[in-house]
């Protein structure tokens with residue numbers, strides 16, 4: 191057994207080969223997710239693997255960091271040894287940002303387990319049919335918005351995802367414009383960019399958190415205080431609104447109202463703690479489920495602009511299976527192999543959580559001759575795994591066909607959802623809900639709209655050059671498109687199904 195003695199910015203390979211020090215930009219104190227690669231900004235994350243191989247060890251101010259760049263290693267450590275690798279690094283920023291109630295950031299243990307169990311009860315596959323009406327409402331919101339003002343596509347995506355989540359989680363409506371809940375959600379999310387565990391400046395300089403607010407230059411901390419308040423409001427406000435609605439008898443059944451019903455028969459001595467737990471568990475659907483789904487849906491529009499062929503094939507399949515008189519439903523999914531393949535390719539092509547969410551080991555371990563000390567922060571470079579040409583030839587291209595064989599799902603190609611949603615005991619528990627929402631949004635938009643590239647002054651199509659933003663959740667930026675109903679009858683269909691939204 192060899193003890194690894196990693197130095198800042200250098201790594202050692204298990205064959206004993208030394209890798210060159212990282213580029214000047216390799217963060218020492220800074221944000222790992224901001225890892226820059228000026229030559230290929232779109233593929234900045236993949237570059238990590240090119241340089242360093244399947245396992246990269248860094249030591250940053252005494253903190254051991256392991257970056258895994260191989261699906262096999264990720265499964266070996268995070269799945270097969272999940273009892274060792276299922277904690278989260280403690281984060282100063284999580285506390286400062288007001289996110290310590292979110293179980294996604296909690297260390298492994300009883301408190302995390304309780305929250306996850308409560309959440310899973312409502313988001314596991316067998317519970318999902320109850321959430322479908324909310325997802326359908328979000329989908330109708332998206333279609334009606336795109337018909338009315340297609341150039342506001344960003345806004346319609348945010349409001350569609352917000353509508354579905356708010357209805358599903360708390361049974362609440364989202365107003366057409368300037369919704370107060372959406373404003374709180376967005377204010378709260380502002381500081382999530384800093385929640386890159388084990389990798390931010392404040393993380394290593396916790397004394398900064400104690401700088402008095404009046405010290406010049408501490409405006410960041412004032413801003414942080416506002417977004418921290420918003421993070422707590424994100425948890426409390428919808429719960430209070432839901433309780434008022436239930437009291438008045440005018441409410442939509444939701445995850446939260448079912449929880450409340452259960453609480454009414456709980457032991458009164460434990461009711462307060464149980465209610466806190468329920469509030470936190472359900473509100474996690476906003477903190478973990480808004481940005482991620484938004485990011486994938488935005489990437490969908492960018493991808494369709496760039497890949498009209500894939501769009502056309504999916505539309506032909508929808509025409510044949512669904513027909514012109516109705517929208518696709520969840521039940522159609524099994525008969526739409528190409529649309530399913532397109533969704534898989536979307537997950538792979540633009541991986542919304544490029545480095546996943548950091549895990550932390552809880553005890554010393556040995557793997558393939560490496561010593562991995564307790565409390566190592568572990569990132570999986572999901573972006574790179576999903577762009578590995580050995581698994582996905584021509585990885586930069588958008589090719590839904592790669593998942594199909596004779597028109598049916600090809601079991602020999604790795605399904606990107608096995609990587610995208612993380613690993614082991616911390617695997618995303620919202621994944622079935624997220625995937626169902628995205629299927630419905632994507633299939634419905636494709637069925638009734640044509641998405642095409644923007645035009646220049648001469649009316650010529652512009653080929654957009656989208657880029658992936660760095661961050662815990664990565665967006666595609668620098669894209670735009672033209673969205674029009676596919677036909678007069680598609681327009682009539684949209685109007686007929688959306689008149690209520």
Ligand code: HEM
Pocket residue numbers: 293294295296306309313474475476478479480482483486542543546547548549610611612613614615616617618619620621623624625
């Ligand atoms: C396409 C959209 C989504 C993506 C790409 C995504 C991805 C992820 C990833 C990578 C993780 C970390 C897994 C790990 O630590 O190994 C995670 C955790 C989590 N996700 Fe998602 N997610 C998505 C949507 C959602 C939605 C809609 C919800 C809620 C309804 C949700 C709830 C959660 C929660 C609660 C955790 C924390 C789990 C824990 O720490 O135990 N996610 N997600």
